Every structure is written in C-alpha cells, then in structure tokens.
Amino acid sequence: MNGETAWALYENRLRRVSAYIHDHLDEELDMEKLAEIACMSSYHWHRIYRAIYGETLAATVKRLRRHRAAGDIVGTDLRVSEIAKRSGYPNLQSFNRIFKSVYGMPPARYRKEGSHAAFAPSPNGRIQAMFDITLRKIAPITLVGVAHTGSYMQIGRSFETLFGTLYARGLAQPEMRMIGVYLDDPDIVPADELRSIACVTADDIAVSEPPLQQTSVEGGEYAVLRHKGPYADMHKAYQWLYAEWLPKSGRQLRDSVMFEEYLNNPREVPPTELLTEIYMPLA
Template sequence: MKHYYYQRVKQAVRFIEDNLKHELSVDLIAEQACFSKYYFIRVFMAVTGDTVGEYVRKRRITRSAEDLISTDKSILAIAMDYQFESQEAFTRSFKSVYRITPAKYRKRGFHQLAYRKNELSDSKIEHLNKYITREPQIVETTPKKLVGVFTSTSSSQAHNNIRKLWLSFIPRIREIRHVKDIGMYGVHPYDSESKVEDFSEQFTFQKWAAVEVNHYEDIPAGLACYDLPAGKYARFTHKGGIRDFHISMDYVYGTWLAASDFELDLRDDFEHYGERFYGPENPASEIDMFIPIK
C-alpha cells in the first residue's frame, strides 16, 4: 500500500514540476494522482512533509530565484511567469522564503542554498520516508569540550575538504587522552559575520572533526581545543551513512524549519557520529543532526 501511495504522489509531483508556470489547483493535481481532493491532501502531506499549496509555492519561488540569476527578465515578468498576481505579491512570497527581496537576490548574483525548496525526485521521496526522521526531538544539550582538527571548506565539489578533514583526523583519535565517549562530532561553528542567507556553493565556512574529552590536558601536537556551548536544538536522525546526507539537510532547512514554530538560532550546528554510526558507506549507519533553534 505504501508503494502505491508513493507512486501516486511521484506522479503528482512530476505534473507539478512540468506546470509551475501554469495555473494549478489541488483538484487538478489530485486528478493526476487518481485520488479524491481531500484524500490526496492527507496523503501528500504524509509522504512529503509539505502541504500541496506550500510545495507548489516554494517550488515556484525556487525556480523564480534561478530565473532571477540566469535571465534578464524583469521581476514583474518572472512574477507573472510563475502565476503571481502582482510583483508585490511575488516579493512578499519570495521574501518569506529567502529572507530578502527578489531585487536584492538578483543583485547578489548567486544561488542561495538555505531555505530553498528542491524538486521532490523519486529518490528524494523515498529518502524522506526511509532515511530521515521527519519530526525532531527538541533537546537541551550540555557544554562539551572537544579536541580535533578544523578546515575551511565550501559546498562545491571542487573545494569541499570535509572528507580530507576526517581522513586526517580519525587516525589521530588514538593519541587523544581523556576521551569521554566513542562518538565523534562534526561542528559548523557559528560565524557572526555571515548569514545563513549568504550560504551558497562558493560560501566558505569552518568545519571541525572532533571527539569529546573530560578536560583539556595532554593535547597532542597539531590538534586543537573547541568549546561547544550548551543550547536548545532540534535533533534529527539521518540514516544511511553519508550517502544523500544533503537531502536530509535540504528537508530540515527547506521544509521542516519553515513550517515549524521555531526559528534558527545564531549558534553552532553539529552532527554526532555515535554508536549507531558504522562507517560513512554503511547503509545501516545513523547520524544525529543538531539544528540550533529558539
């Protein structure tokens, strides 16, 4: 039965993607999935985590953002292309997703990664239903003393140093004394000079690979200390090692955060690789993702 629902929703998503520049209604989309309107609304939400209306709106905004960068069309023309009744209505909706106006987005000249809404491909729909907890646990963490290494990196494949960072760090864990548990931490420290709205493939940020220790004594040469503050977090669990980890991140920032009653807080975010992590390529591995909220 689940497979039947997934196939119908995938069919509806393909129809939406092909018709973002045309008038769409829930009735019309439900027809493509061979469901009644009211049943389809419930099934779509259960499978994707979005309402039909929110998915359509966010996908139109994300596609319009691409057009702002890649074309010379006027903002009004782009608004009309994506079925907004006026430039003002488009600007309000765009700002609610990207946190800035279409004019400022175009002026910056790069694609923002945070808060965007990616297309729900077949693999992503499967991922949402098997490999990510859709609703997080809200937790209060304690302060942690970490020892590890760090690097500057970006999301672009050409400049992503995170794999290299872990390969250099893992062999050195045996040198560290006073380790508190078997887990490892991947930390993205908060940078007060940058905003999540500025996060693009070219954006450079710091990333740590570390373990928790009881106290800072006898730190091996070449390793550094990092204090991870306490705070309130939404804890998600990503399943399947590092494979498709970005899909889980896209869900958290593109679907869950915008629909929740929480706001992203200005603190570090991090991952914990604990006893359920069996290696980066192991499909049984689980990674806990900690998103700072308020």
C-alpha cells in the first residue's frame, strides 16, 4: 500500500466517524465503538484523530453537545432539564456546572442574559444593541469547501469533513482562513433545507475529488460586523444588521452572498471568546 492509498483510507475513516458523531449526539457515544467504525484499534485511532483535529474524540463529543445545547437555550423553549438530558448529563446540577464553566453563567441565566440578549427589542420595538461597522473593500477570495445542507448551527459537521479531508490529502496549511458561506435566509427557508459551504482560503489548491469543491466570494465593498461570543447568538446580529444598521446607513445591498470569517478556533478558545466577522455585501 503506497502512502497516497493509506491517506485515502484515513480520509474515509475520518468522514465515517465524524458523520456518526453528528448523527448520534443524543446517544451514549462509546469511544471503543467509534474506533470500530474507523476499523482501527482504539490505541491507534484516538492518536490519529487527535493528531489531525487537535483534540480527543471525547472532547469533540462534549464540545458539539455544548454547542447544540447553547443553540437550544437561545433558540427554543425547551426546558433546561430536557436540554441537559439530551446533552448526555446525568443530572441538571452537572449540566449547570459545566455550562457555567464554559459560557460564564448557568443556562437559565444565559437564556435571559447571554450575548444574544443585547439584540432583544426594547418596549418600543427597537433593538438597543450598537456595534461598530467597518466598511471594507476586498479582492475576490478563492475558496475550497464542503457543502452543507441543514441548520446553519450544524455547519460544523462540514468543517470537520473539510479539515479531515485537507489533512488526509496533505493540503492543510496554517495560513488558511476559515470562512462560512451562507446561501439562504433562515427566516424564510426551512432549517433542513438551508444551504451553506464550509470553506478555507485556497489560492493554490486544485480541487479534483469530492467532497471538496471550488468556490469563491466576490470582491467589492462590504459592511463588516465583528461579533464576540458563541455562534448560537449570531442570528440576532444578522437581524440587527438588516433592521437597524442598513436603513440608517443609507446604503443598498449588492446581489451577492453574505459570509462569515472565523478569527479563532472553537477547539482552542471558550465560546465566549469566539470572534467572527460577518460580511454584508454593499452596492
């Protein structure tokens, strides 16, 4: 078996394990079971996974469950006890403790006072939050990505596939920028039909094999909002951009897609420290 064939086997195994994790977050995910799906011994597989993704399998599962829980707290009326059970915690106290250690406050308080609360309308219907908007002119950006269909909160699944594939093919580069391209309006299109692409910048990568695809974002002028905080809170920032900033700016939208650039890594910083720049295309 040559090196290229061996890496192709790792690529397929990474994809299988990542898909299984995302499809079975509600279940008890046994680490030995995941090694079986990868068709490797637990001893070796866990080391390969950590070398590629920079975290253990167990850490990935816990991070994804916390991310989904934050989305449920912000975006649904589910009771916190239900969310805790769905996230695999044995009791509400354990969930409260872990959630507070990561998000800075317990889940019930986060539902009322998390960073998304800054975008809540006042009694007169106006949103009180104010953000600095930077106007930037950028050149076109060449991207390579993996398509995602479904809730934007779950685009991380395609980012997992993207980075696993890039590493397995020897294409990953430290200077790559992480970018998410969003093709539909989540207030209009059903969540399971939303289309997006998990991307990295790739000026010198020739893409010939799926699941990778070549794409790009247009150059031109953009209004850029820098958001600090969990990804679960960002939908409100979009609403503020459209409802508050755009009418007051006197600017017109350009018929092009919005995109996000992720300035740090959710594996390396807590959700409260995540930095994202939202790009709105202007005519």
